[in-house]
Amino acid sequence: MSGGMILRGLEVEQVRRFGDAVRLAGLGPGINLLGAPNEFGKSTLLAALRAVFLLPHGSKARPVAELQPYGGRGAPRVAVDFTLDGCDWRLEKRFMQRAFVRLEGGGERLDGDAAEARLHDLLGVEGGKRGAEAMGLLNALWVGQGHSLVQPDFSDPARATIRSCLEADLDAMTGGDAAGRVLSRVAADLAVLLDGRGNPRGRYRAAKEGEQEAAAELARLEARRQALEDDLNAMADLRRRLAHEDDADRREKERADLAEAGRVRDRLRDHDARYRAARAVRDHAAAQLAAVRQDLAGRTAWERDLAAGVARVAELEGALLTAQGAQDAAGAAHAARLEAVRVADAARQAARGALDRAAGRVERARLVHERGEAAAALDRLDRAAQAVTRASAELAACTIDDARMGAIRKAERALDAARAASRAQATTLDIALADGGRGRLVLDGAALESGRVVVTDNAVLRIEGIGTICIEPASHGRDTLRAALAGAEEALRRALAAVGCADIAGAEAALAARRQAELAAQAAQTVLGGLLAATGQSPVTAMDVARRRLADLDVRLGRIGAADGEDIAGDPVAVLDAAREAMQVAEERYGAAHQALLAPDETMRRAAEDLARLRAEWQVARDGAAQLARDLEAARAVEADEALSARLAAAHAGAEAAELALLRIEETRPEGTEALADAAIQRLERTIQEGHARLAALRQEMAAREARIRAAEGDGLDERIAAQERLRAAHAAEDAACAREVAILQCLRDAVAAAERAATERYLAPLARAIQPALSALFPRAVATVEPDFSISALSRRIDEPFVNLSDGTREQIAVLARLGLADLMRARGRPAMLVLDDALTYADSGRLDRMFDILTEAAGRLQIVILTCRTELFTGLGARRLAVEAVGDATAEGH
Amino acid sequence: MRLLHTSDWQIGKVFRFADDDILPVLQQERLEAIGRIGRLARAQGAECVVVAGDIYDHLRPSERTLRQPVERMRQFPDLRWHLIPGNHDFNERDGLWERLARTGLPDHIVPHLAPVPAPLDAAGTAWLLPAGLGHRHVIGDPTAWMDGAATPEGTIRVGLAHGSVRSFGEEAAGHNLLAIDRARLAGLSYLALGDWHGAMRIDARTWYSGTPEVDGFDVGGAGGGQALLVTLDGPRAEPVVEAHAVGRFRWARAQAVLTGADDIAALEGRLRAIDPDDPSRVLVWLAVSGALGLSDLEGWQARIVDGLGSALRLLRIDGAPGLAPSSDDLEAFGPGGAVRAATETLARQAGEGDEAARAVAAAALQRLYLLARDVAGGMA
Structure with a gap:
């Protein structure tokens, strides 16, 4: 376990639920397991661990405040004993009130900030800002509940730590750090020119806006200059117009023109008055002449109308005669048509008689024929009935029949038998x-x-x-035989006698005769039946019917009579057809004549109308002529024709004189018309008047323009435009410089970032190698994709499976493996590393869990692992050190 | 008699390349030149100053800009200042010159807006034939009328005009063109011309004075910064013309290809030598190329960009030396680090793709070297 970090003891006091001091007992190398139910305080212990190692003792930040006991103030105190690189250390911190820190070990004893600095140095973390947690890889390795599903999220120092671990594995320094610093410098420089969204800011933005503003101002100035030049042009024009308007000679001439126009108009008016008077005289004379002429013309017209009226009367009388003749002719024609109708009707009657006769003849012939037929039928019926009667009598006369014949034949056979018997004895x-x-x-x-x-x-x-x-003969029965024979003979004789026949042949003949009679009777019956079959009547009834029909026909024949039409020769049917045709012809002729009669007689009507109209006209013409004659007579009585002629001559002379006077006046007419003179006066007056107004308006406008021009000139437009152009150019140059600067920085940033990414990818390989053994153990043949930020983004088994798509269990296991790999890597590089898993692996199935146990056990040979769980039973197979939380009698005493 | 010939003051000129600090200085110095001209004239005994157009840079200057040169000239009531409109400040109706007149000019400041001969001095020994411009571009020769312009017998005829005696190029062809021998044609003792910003003698009687304060890196003739003192001893006498410096700033263009520390030192020496006494009077437009190692790049930044940039009035730099990292520079990153890999990526990018992308990659590479070294230094 050399080079690793071993946690050997943890004491807490005044930390959340742990008011009194308690100690996590049993810690040691390898796997340590604290199994305890929920709410026991496992996560509190982890928080205390993070606090003592990572939080500055003077911090009052939220993570510290959250360590305070529930429901009250307090000074959380945490102490740990750990071994690092074979050296034992004890670290103790109290937060909030009377906060302190002490680090002892390796012959050192440090307090306060010196202790914090040494601690950071030992752990390889960077102090946090404003009381926050120090940052390093341990943050990522010591995670609490709910973080086990997500992969470690590294702070920058953590990333730097990992990177430096990885770089150490390479032959040379990758310069990743330098690249990072360059990048941050470039980013800072870029941030001066571009905002977060990449839009210009600062001087770049000012340059752009300045250029826009300058351009806008320039446009405004240019517009004003244009307006000024327009004003100047307008001013020149105004000045020309003013010079024109203000010309004194021109105005004098206008006044003179006006006076002359007035004089012309006066002359025209005077002449016009005289002319109008002469024209009135002339018009009067002309009117008188016209009146005389009218009288004269009226009289002549009367005479002409009278003559015309008389002629018209005569003409109308002639026309009346003609019309009368025409009307008479029309009446005669009408009578002729009436006669034609009558004749046609007679012919039609005659044709109808002939047709009737011919039809009667045909009917009679038909009846005679029908009577013949009926008589023959009656005769046939009669004869058939007689035949039946006759045959029935004959049949009744026959005495023999089949039964009697049978008896005869039987008697004969008996006789023959008797004779044979007699002969046999003979x-x-x-x-x-x-x-x-x-x-x-x-x-x-x-x-x-x-x-x-x-x-x-x-x-x-x-x-x-x-x-x-x-x-x-010697015969003993001869007598009997003779008697039998005699009896037989007697029987035969009686049978024959019964039918009246002498012998058998006669009987046979009689029977044959009967058969004949039966056939005859049957035949007669058949004939009669055939005749009757048509009527379905009895013979008597049938004959009665036939007789009645005959009698009926006789009666009808008698009605038709024989005399009518008997004289007509030829085929009655042909005669009938001819009669029909004749009838048709006669009917048509009658129809035509009737039609002619009934058709409207236009000639006659017109003749009547003409006659009436002519009579009326004649009446009017006659009355008119009479009236005219009376009027003419009356007029002549008032003024004789001679007097009228004298008056005409006088009027004529007067008119000529007046016309002459008018012509003389006309010849003295001045030039032009009064209307033209008036128009000229008006025009000249208006010109003069408007000239004044225009002059005033021009002066006003010029004054306005001049004021504007002076205002504009005072502004120094040209100078300002030049200045504005300079400003715009300066802004444009600044804008271009900024754009170039941005382009350069972006180019630089892209190049360095790409290089850094490439380098990172190169040194990621060791991390992948560190994780790979455990990963292979858990997911055979799987390869993890490690990102430059050291997260695992995907798992490749058969296909790439993005991390987020993996199941909760798999993600949790990979997250644990990633931490394990990192911790392994750290340890291998001599960095402090140990792993705390809080409620991890809860999603694993038993198979996976076993393999995870194997992996953890194997790793625990190199690395201390602390597992906090509420499901102790799951981890029984792990063979871990069991941890327990014990009360500490006197924590401070023990600490020293 | 003596007169001082000047032109192209271009008061109110805006320099686009100048920043907010330097622009007012440049503009102010153009005004100061008027005082220097006045003092020169006074010192040399000149009676009048003829200004051959383009007093103002803009047709519509601000009121202050309009009045400022007048106020400067007002300081010299003993001199007669004869002004004509140029193409920048041509005599537009209702325009600049009318505004100027409305401000109430003192008698010794005389604008000549119409082509009418006017006495040049109080005594009337010399007459001025002014040919100011009524439009920015005048078709035909505005000095043509001088040939037939009558002046009192025996007086000196001095022409004053604005335009080119020859075309500057296709663009300006045909506008404001002056006959090159107008002085001879019109019997002028002297023809004072404006429009060109460098002083130039056309012939013995025909001169461009140039602008009194240089206003560009590329100016023809003597480059400007001068005024001409003209001595006319009589109508027939050939004028004696002396150029006097009145400008303050020196404008210079420079080019340099830098490959090492020596080049940087040489360049610095060269630029400082333009005006060793007062580098703040120097404006330089420098075009740079070449490539430097890391430490030399720092030297470039320190000595030229920062050092000279502060010393000179203006140091405008086109281009920049590229980075030619040495093997030592590369070693700083270690043999296999991410930064080393990034340098290789950027070096590759700097050698391929389009021009702009290559330039960006090269700059990024350079930045990476600097940053990486800073980072390494910070760590050390």
Whole structure:
């Protein structure tokens, strides 16, 4: 354990829940375990440890205040015994009231700030500011509850410590420290010119703003100069105009022009009055002349109108005659059309008669034909009924029928049977006649031929030339047989008699005749049925119907009569068609004539209108002519035609005289018109008047402009513009210099930072190497990615897993491994290092926990590890030193 | 008779490169030159001063600027001051000269606004033919009328005009051009010209006086800072012209290529030698190039930028020496440090990319050297 730091004892008093002095007993090299329930004060002990090592004794900062006992004031006191590089040390601090520090060891005994300085030196930490914790790697290694999940967060001194440890491993100094100082100098220089967001500040900003302000001011000045130049130009113009307005000669001429214009206007007015008077005289004479002429013209017009009116009356009378003739002609035409209608109607009637006749003829022919048909049908019906009657009678006459025939045949068969039985009892004679023997042998009177003869009864055979032979058959039942035979014969005879037939052949014939009769009756019935089938009536009814129909037809024939149209030759149908056509023609003709009659008669109407109009006109013309004649007569009575002519001559002479007088006046008219003269006067007056106003306005404007010009000139615009341009250029140059300075500093910063990063990456390798064995033990084949700030950012197993994505357990384990690795690294470089784990590894499963135990145990061979836990059972397999908290009888006594 | 010929006072001139401290000084000195001219004239027995235009730099100066030269001239009532408008202060209607007239000029200050001969001195032995400008640019020769201008028989004819006897270049071609032999054509004893800021003799009777106080790093002729004392013994006599220094400031352009401490020392010596008695009278526009090691760069900053910059009235510097770090400079960072790596990155950047980016990288590199050394020094 050489080179390491071993905590051997910790005493606290007046620290939070520990009012009386207590001691953490049992501390030693390797793994130390304090298992105790929650609220026991484990974290308080850790806080006390941090305080005694890291907090200045004079501090009243919050971490110190928080050490005070609950609910009261107090002076927390902490003492530790530790071994560092083989040398034993005791450190004791009291905070707040009567604060002190004492460090003893290695033959030294230091108090106060000297003790603090020595302590910092021993631990390799830097004093904190304003009573805060000293900063170094121990801060990161001694973490409390809740920090075990996160990786160590290093202060700058801690980082420097690690870096120097790592650099020591390299062959040469990396200069990382120098780079850091350069960087901070560059950052400070940059901070003068740029603010936190990279915007210009200080003189850089002032230069930019100054340039903008100068440019704005310049623009304002330029605008003012422009305004001044405008004013100057305007002034020159105004001066020209003023010189023009203020010209005395011109004004005198204007006044003279005005007077002359007034005189011209007076002359014009005088002439105008005379002219108007002469024109009035002339107008009067002309009016008189016009009146006479009008009278004359009126009289002539009257005469002309009268003559025209008389002629018109005559003309209208002629027209009236013509119109009358036209109207008469129109009436005649109308009568002719009436006659045509009448004739067409007669023709139409005649055609209708002919058509009716032709139709009657056709109808009669049809009826005659129909009657023939009906009579024939009746006849057929009658004959069929008779045939049926006849056949029924014949059939009824037949005595035989199938049953009787059957009885006959049965009787015959019985007879035949009786005969056969008789024959079977009979004697057989086989005759063989010798030549010439024929006829010579006679039996019972019948000559025999060659062959067999049966003799059933006593018989006599006579042989000619020989004699007779009596033959008596030897039959014992001959009598019975004979009786049977006789009975059979009788039965047959009776059966035959029943049907009235002599023999069987007759019966057969009678039966055949009956069959014929049945067929005939059936046929007759069929014929009748066929005839009746159409009407579905009985024969009697049918015949009755047929007879009635015949009678009906006869009646209709009789109605039509035979005489009408019988004389007409030819085919009745063709005749009928011709009659129809004739009828059509007659109808059309009638229609046309009627149409002609009914059509509006324009000629006649116009003739009537013309007549009426002409009559009215004629009336008016006649009345007008009469009136004119009366008026003319009256006028002449007042003034005779001669008197009127004399008046005309006088008026004519007067008018000519007046016109002459007017012409003479006109010839003396002065030049120009009164309106033009008035306009000239007005214009000249206005010119003079406005000239005064313009002059006043020009002087006013000039005064205003001049004031402005003087004000502007007094400002020295050109000079100020030049000065402003200089200012702007100066600011621009300053701005450029600042921009260049910024660029240079940024370039420098980037280069140094990049170099430092590269160097850091190089010396990170030892740290990775320090962590790697433990890491491999916990996560086989895993490689950790170590960042330049010494944090582990990712774990590479199969793929890269960012730290934040890892499970709580894995993150906690990596955090512990990182601290372990760092502590290991420190120890290996001879720096004080020990590890305190407060409630760590609570997320680990049992497998991981076992491996962590192995790792911790292995590390504990080099490094003191203190584990604070509330779950003692988890750590039973660790084989750690068990720590206990014991009361101290007299802490101060023991301390000295 | 004797007269003093001057021109181009350019009162109210603004110098863009000048900062707020130096600008008023430069402007003030232009006014002081009037007093020096007056005293010179008085000392040399001149009766009058002819000012050949451009009394003012601006057509519309402020009221104070307008009155200031008048007040200076008012100090010399024994001299007649003959003024004509130039192209900077041409006679605009309702303009500067009318303002000036409204201020109420004393009798010995005589503006000549119209081309009318006027007596130059009280006795009328010499007549002035003034050709002031009525516009900034006048088409045609404003002195042409002098040829036919009648003056009393036997008197001295002195022309006073503003313009170029030859074109300064394309831009100004055709404006305010004066016949180079106007003095001969118009029978002038002397033609006093203004417009050019350096004194220059055109011919025996035709002179530019130049500005009395230099106002630029590039001025033609003698460079300005002078006034001409002209002695005219008669209408036919050739004028005797003497240039007298009246200016205070010396304006100089300088160039230097710096590669080491020697160059810096040489440059400092050169610039201080411009006016060893009073460097504060010197304005220098310096163009610098070259490259220096770290310590020399500090020397440049200390001796030239800070030292000379304070000694001279104005030190305007274009460019700057680059950094040529020595192997010792590099060693300061160690063989493999981050700063060393950064220098290499910046050195690479300074050698590639566009001009602006290269310049920035080079400057950053230089800054890094300085910073790193400061840091190292701070640590030591």
